[in-house]
Amino acid sequence: MPHIKKTIMAVAVTLTACTGTLGAFTAPALADPGGASGPGVRAAAIVNADASIVRSKGVTTVRKIATGQYCIRLDADVNAATTVPVATVRWTSAPWDSSIFVRPDGTESCGDSRDVFVGTGTAAGARDTGFHVIVP
Template identity: 80%
Template sequence: MLEKRTSMPRIKQTAMAVAVTLASCAGALGAFAVPALADLGGASGPGVRAAAIVNANGFVVRSKGVTGVRKIATGQYCVRLDADINAATTVPVATTQWTGSPWDSSIFVRPDGNIVCGDSRDIFVGTGSAAGARDTGFHVIIP
């Protein structure tokens, strides 16, 4: 006895064809995708382009949108942002870490513009106290 074959409804065939086409396009485009934002320590920061917690020695505890931190002198750090973030147009905000910071701690932050750090993708962070420059851990965000 021959079985009667039922064909897929036309709408279902079209939906399947679209799904297969999209899946193959996504696979082909994956080779050309822009690299994901750097997350040195895997921080989550909804609503911010970049953020980092940095220890006094320049070690990044966790971050989002930050590709590295260099400690260039006592109390002076260069925070390198992802290539898709224009440091010159940012308004960086920083604060000293609660632990290990004296009460009279100061922190200064600015987009570097090649002045100290040597690269336009860097944010400069300076830490210290009334006595002068001092290595201090900090938190920085770039909204």
């Protein structure tokens, strides 16, 4: 084999080995069911009234625990107790007199300190409504 072919082959083998080694040092992927990007936020999600996730970042699950009551489970590296979550109802599914309430849960309703609780409704009472939530 000519010298140039041997050199090219050695470089190709080295690059392949380096790529495999560097892959072992990458950070583990966080669970993002919806795959959204949100620069400057630790977690964010667009959630339908049935608790299905349209897209998200830093959110592992959303579950509906009662009419108009949702638990948003954040990734393990986000401490819900130290967050200031913000939520708003989705324009597409909310009546004009909609209300939304949000708080870090602290195990009160959702059962885990990694959860953020969101409550939705109207003046008449609890109502299933889609919403957006961010955790800066």
